Amino acid sequence: MAWYRTDDGKGVMHIKFDRRGEKNKPKPCLAPFELDDKTACQRMSAFLCDWPVGNGKTCDEPICATHAFEVGPDRHYCPRHTREHLDRTTPLDLASGRKEAAHG
Ligand SMILES: [Zn+2]
Numbered sequence: 082m083a084w085y086r087t088d089d090g091k092g093v094m095h096i097k098f099d100r101r102g103e104k105n106k107p108k109p110c111l112a113p114f115e116l117d118d119k120t121a122c123q124r125m126s127a128f129l130c131d132w133p134v135g136n137g138k139t140c141d142e143p144i145c146a147t148h149a150f151e152v153g154p155d156r157h158y159c160p161r162h163t164r165e166h167l168d169r170t171t172p173l174d175l176a177s178g179r180k181e182a183a184h185g
């Protein structure tokens with residue numbers, strides 16, 4: 082039997098799948114759970130990470146609606162790759178260039 086954390090993060094739900102469902106059951110979200118840094122989120126995943134990892138493949142990490150970062154239509158990143166995405170798209174010069182300007 083599979084178990085998932087409920088959407089409010091406070092409880093769990095156990096779901097019994099039939100044979101066919103068992104094969105296609107959604108994977109639990111692997112992101113670190115926000116209220117307890119020792120466990121994984123375990124909410125039912127709604128998306129797979131679309132971050133390209135080369136060879137035409139994507140990260141494919143299961144992510145729940147809470148942890149998915151939407152970057153476009155039907156494109157979502159896992160928390161790890163969301164950070165990488167933001168690191169690349171946020172200009173770092175802005176923060177580092179300011180020090181010298183203030184000094185003068
Ligand atoms: Zn999650």
Ligand SMILES: [Zn+2]
Nearest residue numbers: 130140159162
């Ligand atoms: Zn990812």
